[in-house]
Amino acid sequence: MNDKLALPVGTTLDRFIMRKQEDFPFATGELSQLLRDIALAAKIVNREINRAGLIDVTGAYGQQNVQGEEQQKLDVIANIRFIRALRNGGEVCTIISEEEDEIIHTGNNKGRYIVAIDPLDGSSNIDVNVSIGTIFSIYRRLSESGEEGTMEDCLQNGTHQIAAGYIVYGSSTMLVYTTGHGVNGFTYEPSLGEFFLSHPNMTTPKTGTIYSCNEGGYNSFPEGIKNYLSFCKESGYSGRYIGSLVADFHRNLIKGGVYIYPATAKSPKGKLRLLYECNSLAFIAEQAGGKASDGTGRIMEIEPTELHQRSSLVIGSAEMVDKVEEFMKASVKAADTVTAN
Numbered sequence: 171m172n173d174k175l176a177l178p179v180g181t182t183l184d185r186f187i188m189r190k191q192e193d194f195p196f197a198t199g200e201l202s203q204l205l206r207d208i209a210l211a212a213k214i215v216n217r218e219i220n221r222a223g224l225i226d227v228t229g230a231y232g233q234q235n236v237q238g239e240e241q242q243k244l245d246v247i248a249n250i251r252f253i254r255a256l257r258n259g260g261e262v263c264t265i266i267s268e269e270e271d272e273i274i275h276t277g278n279n280k281g282r283y284i285v286a287i288d289p290l291d292g293s294s295n296i297d298v299n300v301s302i303g304t305i306f307s308i309y310r311r312l313s314e315s316g317e318e319g320t321m322e323d324c325l326q327n328g329t330h331q332i333a334a335g336y337i338v339y340g341s342s343t344m345l346v347y348t349t350g351h352g353v354n355g356f357t358y359e360p361s362l363g364e365f366f367l368s369h370p371n372m373t374t375p376k377t378g379t380i381y382s383c384n385e386g387g388y389n390s391f392p393e394g395i396k397n398y399l400s401f402c403k404e405s406g407y408s409g410r411y412i413g414s415l416v417a418d419f420h421r422n423l424i425k426g427g428v429y430i431y432p433a434t435a436k437s438p439k440g441k442l443r444l445l446y447e448c449n450s451l452a453f454i455a456e457q458a459g460g461k462a463s464d465g466t467g468r469i470m471e472i473e474p475t476e477l478h479q480r481s482s483l484v485i486g487s488a489e490m491v492d493k494v495e496e497f498m499k500a501s502v503k504a505a506d507t508v509t510a511n
């Protein structure tokens with residue numbers, strides 16, 4: 171990291187974003203404003219989450235999203251809050267959301283940015299006071315300004331992200347983001363209504379001893395993943411699985427570990443969404459010195475072909491992700507040998 175970019179712990183998110191912008195010549199300030207819009211919506215969603223047990227926002231909304239999953243009321247509320255903030259901000263021409271079937275045109279056709287968002291991740295944990303999160307990716311539009319954004323704008327691979335981040339609504343609320351120059355984390359101070367820099371220049375340990383995986387699906391996991399899980403157990407690793415991707419990822423980012431959601435019989439292409447979940451966290455993982463793979467190759471190089479595309483995900487400490495890929499490769503080789511014989 172460039173020292174010139176270092177700012178002290180306690181710097182407010184707004185000031186931090188503004189100061190970073192000053193370090194980039196020709197920056198127009200639009201991306202900075204966009205990040206601030208996201209932070210504002212995050213504060214509002216945080217407020218709703220914090221009083222979830224007291225007001226009527228828990229439980230099912232009574233509808234399914236495009237992927238046939240039951241929407242929770244807070245899923246819907248968070249979706250509305252983020253879309254409203256992004257629409258009002260004016261920098262974004264098009265939004266894609268895990269909760270929406272189709273592309274959302276904001277009406278700001280001069281907006282230079284595309285946002286992909288999972289407004290509230292970890293739906294199954296909403297009603298039980300367990301950490302949940304928001305995940306976002308920002309891309310520059312490819313189409314001409316002045317028109318609505320296009321499908322091509324939305325289906326860019328992860329290497330084209332210009333910023334990505336997440337908010338974890340946990341024991342404290344944190345916003346972590348990257349613009350491709352390292353990763354910084356901010357903790358929310360509710361009485362002041364501000365995010366403050368608390369985790370500057372976050373880096374993830376090269377390796378760790380935590381694996382996070384829903385082993386309920388074990389019987390239908392690929393052989394390579396089964397073998398890796400046996401390796402984890404033989405090595406005395408700790409299993410830690412919250413069931414909220416953001417929270418599991420955040421813990422592993424800090425402590426060192428690997429999160430695995432492989433293909434299963436129930437979700438043959440994996441459960442997690444490439445555009446709303448995998449790419450964003452992959453960008454952050456790589457910026458922090460970690461890795462993200464689908465078990466065979468780099469997540470950010472997968473060319474998306476549809477909005478709600480799913481992928482297997484192996485993400486976290488670089489050496490652990492490499493190890494999973496090794497086990498995957500070895501199992502394919504072993505299967506090939508058996509077939510050849």
Ligand code: AHM
Nearest residue numbers: 290291292293294384413414415416
């Ligand atoms: P969601 O976007 O509908 O909340 O689904 C994504 C979540 C992840 O946060 C979490 O890691 C995973 O689904 C948990 O799935 P499972 O219950 O199959 O372990």
Ligand code: MG
Nearest residue numbers: 288290291292
């Ligand atoms: Mg999700």
